[in-house]
Amino acid sequence: MDYLPYDPGRDEPQLTAAQSAAFDVNPEHMALVIQKASHENIRVVREERNLAGGLFILPFGQWFMGRCVPTDGIAAVAVAPHMRGRGAAGRMMRGVLREARERGTPLSALFPASVTLYRKFGYELAGSRFSANLPTASIPRFEHNAKDADIRPIIESDVNEIRENQQTWTASGHGQLRRIDYLWNHIKHRRGQDALGFCVRENGRITGHIYYRQERAEDVHHQRMIVTDLAYTTPAAAQRLLTFMSDHRSLVQEVLLPTGPNESILTLFPELTFKLTLDIHWMIRILDASAALQQRGYPPATNGRLHLDITDDLFTENAGRFVLNLSNGTPTVENGGDGSFKLDIRTLASLYTGFSTATELATIGKIETTAEQAALADTIFAAPYPWMRDQF
């Protein structure tokens, strides 16, 4: 099978058919999604006249401890039903990862339908996305002076400021994305449905926003609000957005918010009336260990040298010994060292994002090292729990 760039003239009907069959999306809508992914970011595998499958590359960034690391998100991986089980997905994944590595992109990220499948290509669990179910009647309300924290529908001229404010919000998170247009589109239009958008202004400046759609649970008197995006960068914006959700309580019984395990806004609830459920874990693949370690942020006062010895079956040039040197939180990475901290590239993914600690990973045999080295790695990779609002 051949791994190829997307050629709309040749591939469009078969790619649309493969992806709409895989994701249960109607073909007209799938064709629009393919348009929005930008043709240069689509790859396919073909066996002569037959398209076997395709995927989208989403070149975004992922924030880790205050630094944004370039990442290729992988989305819409699909193989035509009659072409499955013959190595098409494997051919695509190896192709796309090799390409990203050659471009110098240090990370790749995805939401897995099967963890087994992606582990074969070096991905490992690295963070999560939860869903909070907020009974609308229990959402706290706050007094507002409309002059201080005004909320109103988003209009086209707000979009740049909303993006900037959202960047400020995500940059303070760990695992959140620096979005590209495709992801903003995904928030505003999903499965053919448009989201409603409202923004908060304080002294003329946008400090928060929400995108959501309302859907009937049983009938018009029983509805839910499905939030597709929420960001707030001041106390007044967080409070105003909660009050806004509460203002829907006559017909909307529950608000569903994509979140992490401990989003700060939930601490404003007077009681634990909300329920958190795990939607899905996401995975990352470290394509260039040296660049990825160099480009991540670290706790500011951290010092120490970690002698990594990494194995990587897919990219042998990514394997070997590296020394990660932290000087007051500033990293440098050199080749060499004594290799006293041994791990596979997949294990490095879970450690890198703070999904697991080094001590935990050593306890289950995924890292071979001393207790002292594991404790040092725990301080180097110490981070808030990695989560993201987006799903792609």
Ligand SMILES: CC(C)(COP(=O)(O)OP(=O)(O)OC[C@H]1O[C@@H](n2cnc3c(N)ncnc32)[C@H](O)[C@@H]1OP(=O)(O)O)[C@@H](O)C(=O)NCCC(=O)NCCS
């Ligand atoms: C998942 C999917 C992309 C796999 O495509 P495929 O071409 O059949 O996969 P391959 O033949 O290349 O398999 C590659 C490897 O992954 C394994 N694998 C494939 N599908 C798997 C699954 N669902 N669960 C576990 N392992 C799987 C294969 O056994 C193979 O391993 P091996 O090399 O050790 O034999 C395809 O079944 C599909 O399109 N499914 C519907 C859409 C979907 O789930 N997409 C993934 C979204 S994240």
